[in-house]
Structures are given as structure tokens and as C-alpha cells.
Amino acid sequence: MSRVPPKWPPVEVEHPAPHPDAPEQGTKLGPHYAHCFGCGDETEGGLHLQTECGHDATIIAQFHVTDAHQGAPGLAHGGLLACAFDEALGSTVGQLLRKPAVTGKLETDFLRPVPVGSTLHIAGKLDGVAGRKVYASADGRLDAPDGPIALRARALFVIVDFSHFTEHGTADPRDVHPDRDINP
Numbered sequence: 102m103s104r105v106p107p108k109w110p111p112v113e114v115e116h117p118a119p120h121p122d123a124p125e126q127g128t129k130l131g132p133h134y135a136h137c138f139g140c141g142d143e144t145e146g147g148l149h150l151q152t153e154c155g156h157d158a159t160i161i162a163q164f165h166v167t168d169a170h171q172g173a174p175g176l177a178h179g180g181l182l183a184c185a186f187d188e189a190l191g192s193t194v195g196q197l198l199r200k201p202a203v204t205g206k207l208e209t210d211f212l213r214p215v216p217v218g219s220t221l222h223i224a225g226k227l228d229g230v231a232g233r234k235v236y237a238s239a240d241g242r243l244d245a246p247d248g249p250i251a252l253r254a255r256a257l258f259v260i261v262d263f264s265h266f267t268e269h270g271t272a273d274p275r276d277v278h279p280d281r282d283i284n285p
């Protein structure tokens with residue numbers, strides 16, 4: 102099987118300049134929603150991703166793999182690893198562009214097994230914008246920011262109105278305000 106990835110981004114894109122209000126390098130980013138499975142601090146068994154702003158318009162996320170995240174004995178579940186990338190890439194898009202967006206497509210290459218007890222260092226970046234479509238990608242390295250790459254992911258996010266979360270979910274319209282730092 103060829104591992105040559107298809108053209109990325111798949112369409113002509115504009116260079117995505119970070120929003121002037123995007124957080125500065127080194128800023129620690131708390132959960133965007135306390136009950137988010139990816140980053141929330143009120144989700145028992147969640148991924149509890151810790152994110153911060155990296156250099157050169159990147160978002161850095163750390164995912165510590167515990168027994169709760171196993172697929173095979175002692176190894177992380179692939180779907181949860183994909184979830185960690187969804188979260189890290191969603192944060193990359195939301196934090197750098199300061200617009201609410203949802204995942205339209207997520208592709209993940211699993212290159213190495215990820216053992217329980219390891220920490221995945223995920224670095225997400227914006228690759229291009231075409232209208233409401235935002236393309237982003239990330240590498241996940243084992244146990245150090247310069248460790249071996251265990252996963253790679255590419256995603257399409259689609260910018261949505263805040264009403265997406267009130268009409269389709271249970272977000273309270275009173276909490277959904279453009280001045281608030283939320284992506285429910």
C-alpha cells in the first residue's frame with residue numbers, strides 16, 4: 102500500500118493569517134467547554150488534552166495516555182488518538198482564527214504504536230482557507246516535542262455560525278455570544 106498522501110490542501114487556498122486577537126505564544130489554553138471529551142476538566146475518563154500556543158502560529162497539545170485509553174493491552178485506542186487530533190486541530194482553527202468551526206473531515210495516519218504511560222506531543226498548524234473551509238494538519242510525537250512521529254492527521258473544518266450549536270445542540274443562546282471565548 103502506498104503511503105504517499107494525496108495533494109494537501111486538496112483545493113486552492115489562501116494563506117490563513119492568524120486573527121489579531123489570537124493568543125500569544127506560550128499562552129496556556131484552558132478547556133473550551135468543561136464537558137468536552139477532548140479537553141474538558143469535568144469529564145471522567147476524558148482525554149484531558151492540555152493545549153498552549155506555540156511558535157509560528159501553531160497550537161501545541163499534550164495527551165497523556167492512561168489505562169482508560171487502551172484499545173489493545175497497554176496500547177492506546179486508535180479512535181481515541183484520532184479524537185485527540187480532532188481536539189488539537191479544532192483548537193488550532195478556533196484559537197488562531199477566532200471563529201467557531203466544526204470538523205468536516207479528519208484523516209489520520211497511524212505510524213507507530215502509542216503505549217499507555219506515554220505522552221503524545223501534538224503540533225497543529227493552519228494550512229489554508231478557502232471560503233468557510235479551513236484546512237489544518239498536525240504531527241503527534243512520542244514523549245517529547247522532538248520525539249518520533251507516531252501519528253499524522255489532516256482535517257477540513259467548516260466555519261459555522263454560533264447558531265449551529267444552539268439549533269443542533271443544547272447550547273444556551275444566552276451563553277453563545279461573539280465576545281465569549283467558547284466553541285460549545
Ligand SMILES: CCCCC/C=C\C/C=C\C/C=C\C/C=C\CCCC(=O)SCCNC(=O)CCNC(=O)[C@H](O)C(C)(C)COP(=O)(O)OP(=O)(O)OC[C@H]1O[C@@H](n2cnc3c(N)ncnc32)[C@H](O)[C@@H]1OP(=O)(O)O
Pocket residue numbers: 133139187188189190191192193195196199200201202203204205206232233234257259261279280281282283284
Ligand atoms: C471571539 C469569538 C470566539 C469564537 C470561537 C473561538 C474560539 C473557540 C476556541 C477554541 C475552540 C477549541 C477547540 C475546538 C475543539 C474541538 C473541536 C472538535 C470539533 C468537532 O468534533 S465538531 C463535531 C463533529 N462535526 C460535526 O458534527 C459536523 C457535522 N456536519 C455539519 O454540521 C455540516 O455538514 C457542516 C457544517 C460541516 C457543513 O454543512 P453546511 O451546510 O454548513 O455547508 P456545506 O455542506 O455547503 O459545506 C461547506 C463546504 O465544505 C465542504 N465540505 C463539507 N463537508 C465536507 C467533507 N466531509 N469533505 C469535503 N468537503 C466538505 C462542502 O463541499 C462545501 O464546500 P464548497 O463551499 O466548496 O461548496
